[in-house]
Amino acid sequence: MIASYALGGFILLAYTLEAITGFGSIVIALSLGALLLPIDQLLPVLVPLNICMTGYLVSRHWRLIDRRLLLGTILPGMVAGTLLGYLLLPWLDAALLKVGFGALILWFAGRELWRLQRGATAKVRPAWLTRLITLGAGISHGLFASGGPLLVYGLAGTELDKARLRATLVTVWFTLNSLLTLAFLADGRLLPALPQVAAYAPLLLLGVWLGERLHRRVSEQHFRIAIYCLLLVTGALLLWPR
Template sequence: MSATTYALGAFILLAYTLEAITGFGSIVIALSLGALLLPIDQLLPVLVPLNICMTGFLVSRHWRLIDRRLLLGMILPGMAIGTLAGYLLLPYLDEVSLKRGFGVLILWFAGRELWRLQRKAPAREHTPNWVMRLATTAAGICHGLFASGGPLLVFALATTTLDKARLRATLVSVWFSLNSLLTLAFLLDGRLVPALPQVLLYAPLLLVGVWLGERLHRRIDERHFRIAIYALLLITGTLLLVGP
């Protein structure tokens, strides 16, 4: 196996461990790092099926904690519409534009979260429903383009009263639902089958990531962990913007 294969495996392990801890971030981390090595359109048919395997397992374990009213009434309708729009837009964007756009997205999100963590900024006031619906649709568009709607969705949900465990359970149910649809789309457009050998190659890493993530979810100081992850995202976002 090549150095690229090993490097992508390390990125996947890091990213999926993070999602097992927080409920989001697997694809945005793996894609932002992996895009330094491979085209985004080659990465997505590998990362998305891996994600549904992991989120499916987490949903089966923590389904009682899912906020179904928020999920079905607010999140999924806007996310589904946005995801379809993003998927349909994808063929009209070139690789350079995708990388630049993705770089801007992760720089904005990582910079904002680092600022909030360092300044210990107070929580925002309650977000109006129309703003949340707009934000979830925008998150869906990002998900259709990059399978990475997590940053915008977490931003939209920042003023909810969900605790850490309920937020994680609700988020992974979103990714399981939407990424199942994206995987079906990749099957229909012919991108899934060529990617299956890589999916099978990296699948064992999910077991390690979930095991680590479940343990760390209960024990780790989430603030310090997030600072390290957001700093890593700032670096990779910058590399995506200035790279070839």
């Protein structure tokens, strides 16, 4: 019971933050939730929830989507990588998966805090490197449904403003997580998770309501600092031997 309430709190926090920034709901909820439950049990709950939230945000902000970037660069690499990651998942050890996930979020959070502290601006990368990083983000998404950290890293240096970047990112997650949900339905993991999905769904309404208002009123940088500090702690906890 305590674990269920704690997971609900993690979900509310994570989906509020994604409503603000356009990414991070699953990576935050999964990194915190993995302290309580195995990753393979969390994914069939978190991914359908993400579809509900991102679908709503896409319907509200579709005019801001950068279609050229989405269709020309992001989706081809992300879809291919997601399929590859999903196919690799059954062959990986659960403990190794948890360590790999912890290392990923620890690297990303540490890098972003270092960059923010130095006030460094992201450099524009060559197109081939952006596509390679995008493919890696897709593989991460297929494994953990958490391609956001690598994709944001790959898109660093683009000229998208906060609103356009958020609209483009949530479109990516809506597309890919719809595919993952169909995969969970096919492999039998979705139906047993639906009662939990329904139980946690009302938290999305509160998360989106809060996130939409905070997106307009509060400095995104302050929220990003809080996110990265939280991820540093949870990444370290995931790597801590038990």
